[in-house]
Amino acid sequence: MxxxxxxxxxxxxxxxxxxxxxxxxxxxxxxxxxxxxxxxxxxxxxxxxxxxxxxxxxxxxxxxxxxxxxxxxxxxxxxxxxxxxxxxxxxxxxxxxxxxxxxxxxxxxxxxxxxxxxxxxxxxxxxxxxxxxxxxxxxxxxxxxxxxxxxxxxxxxxxxxxxxxxxxxxxxxxxxxxxMMFGAEPTHPDPLYRVPTSFFGFTLTAVPLGIARATIEALRQLAANRPSMPGRAGLRDQPHVHYTLGKARAMVEASRLGVRDAFTRMWDEVRGDGATLESRARLRSAAVHAVETSIEAVGMCYRAAGGTALFEQFPFERALRDVNATGGHVVFQRAMMEDCGRVCLDLPPLLPMF
CATH class of the missing domain: 2.40.110.10 (Butyryl-CoA Dehydrogenase, subunit A, domain 2)
Structure with a gap:
């Protein structure tokens, strides 16, 4: 920094x-x-x-x-x-x-x-x-x-x-x-200290969502301002760009709302009798889904930007590298989503961080 x-x-x-x-x-x-x-x-x-x-x-x-x-x-x-x-x-x-x-x-x-x-x-x-x-x-x-x-x-x-x-x-x-990071009784009464391990990674989920939002906006600006080439429609007039902007924005907004809703439900439970396994699984799955969705949305925008996306003066190539890097964090890997599926089948999660 x-x-x-x-x-x-x-x-x-x-x-x-x-x-x-x-x-x-x-x-x-x-x-x-x-x-x-x-x-x-x-x-x-x-x-x-x-x-x-x-x-x-x-x-x-x-x-x-x-x-x-x-x-x-x-x-x-x-x-x-x-x-x-x-x-x-x-x-x-x-x-x-x-x-x-x-x-x-x-x-x-x-x-x-x-x-x-x-x-x-x-x-x-x-x-x-x-x-x-x-x-x-x-x-x-x-x-x-x-x-x-x-x-x-x-x-x-x-x-x-x-x-x-x-x-x-x-x-x-x-x-x-x-x-003790996990399992110890909190020493402070604030509900923040009663959230389960599933809370770890919640704030990190905002990072790929922010990267994706910025990349969608970068494609919008590129399409709006890039002049047409002789004999060829500009990005602003190409249907695949229209689809990418609409679809990517819907994907990111929906996954973002899913994360916020899952956390809100858990937060309400924490301030009551405590978070259930179901709400923990909901937040974990929403977070992994949001990261995977952000990676897909950035990839769509990168592709739609064409050759322009290759150049460092534009944000697409860095966004592609950065958003994929966020997916490597342990709380966003596939095993987390697999544990969410186990909970759906009334099986216990396997990961201690779940």
């Missing part, structure tokens, strides 16, 4: 919008954050992606003691980044853990104040085992200044996210900066 954009995010205090007011945030509801991320993504998908993930600290603060969360997110520069799967080793020591590990997919690490990572817990050289026989996993927050940021992000899409890897080498993390 350009320095001036990163600084503007800090000046406008955008990373703490979803954080409850008593923890120093603005208490913005998740749907509003979704809309903001989508709007930012119409300008730049990578910036929207980093915005969505940088704000994740607000949705995880409920796993920390309120006094600790208020301290960690006390300033405007409280963006976080990191990786959920356990890729590190946390050796128990007095007052906390000594953490060592190499973590991938740290989107926005160049703008982040905190890095997060999952760790297997060790007592000396022995891996700690839980009551059910599986390894004990914790997640931790450490200052980015304690991390060695690596140069591994060389990609064909979403290049501006800087989603590179980082290392922690025997970094001390106090107990109060560790938490």
């Amino acid at each position: 350009p320095d001036r954009v990163a600084q503007a995010f800090l000046d406008l205090d955008v990373y703490r919008l979803i954080l409850p007011r008593d923890l120093g945030g603005k208490g913005v509801d998740p749907l509003t954050l979704f809309d903001l991320v989508e709007e930012v993504s119409t300008y730049d998908g990578s910036v929207g992606w980093n915005y969505a993930l940088g704000s994740n600290g607000g949705s995880m603060a409920g796993a920390l003691a309120p006094s600790v969360a208020a301290k960690l997110f006390a300033t405007k520069d409280s963006a976080m980044c990191g990786s959920g799967p356990p890729q590190g080793r946390a050796v128990a020591t007095e007052g906390g853990y000594r953490v060592t590990g190499r973590y991938a997919w740290a989107s926005g690490i160049h703008q982040a104040k905190w890095v997060m990572g999952g760790c297997f817990v060790f007592d000396g050289e022995e891996r700690r085992v839980g009551p059910h026989g599986g390894p004990v996993v914790i997640h931790m927050l450490a200052p980015r200044s304690d991390a060695n940021v690596l140069d591994t992000w060389h990609t064909g899409g979403m290049r501006g996210t800087g989603s590179t890897e980082f290392e922690l080498n025997d970094v001390f993390v106090p107990n109060e900066h560790t938490f």
Whole structure:
């Protein structure tokens, strides 16, 4: 991200919008954050992606003691980044853990104040085992200044996210900066902290939708302003362009409404007796469908733009790379939709993140 954009995010205090007011945030509801991320993504998908993930600290603060969360997110520069799967080793020591590990997919690490990572817990050289026989996993927050940021992000899409890897080498993390990402009882009463794991990825869904919206508009402007060639109708007069604009817009708008409706239903349940498995499956399937639909819509626009789409001065080739890159995230992959189908058949989901 350009320095001036990163600084503007800090000046406008955008990373703490979803954080409850008593923890120093603005208490913005998740749907509003979704809309903001989508709007930012119409300008730049990578910036929207980093915005969505940088704000994740607000949705995880409920796993920390309120006094600790208020301290960690006390300033405007409280963006976080990191990786959920356990890729590190946390050796128990007095007052906390000594953490060592190499973590991938740290989107926005160049703008982040905190890095997060999952760790297997060790007592000396022995891996700690839980009551059910599986390894004990914790997640931790450490200052980015304690991390060695690596140069591994060389990609064909979403290049501006800087989603590179980082290392922690025997970094001390106090107990109060560790938490259970999934399954722990929330420490704060805000309904944000009662949403199930299915909520993770909801805000990210706005990114491909924003990219698709911008690409449809780019095709519209190209068709409206491109002059006709001698003996050949311009894009403005070609039926396949008319169809693409109408169809792509309908696809994106419908899938966007589906995501918002699925989340609204879950949000209502969360503020009542709790989210059902059905509502979790509905949100997961709506999110995957929206990403797949966005990828298809951008591909249609790329094709309709003809040879113009090849040139970097137009947004089509980058949009094609970026929107396909978003589909690679674990919460948007095919296995998530397969689990939604399992729920339809009264079978349990297989993925722990479902």
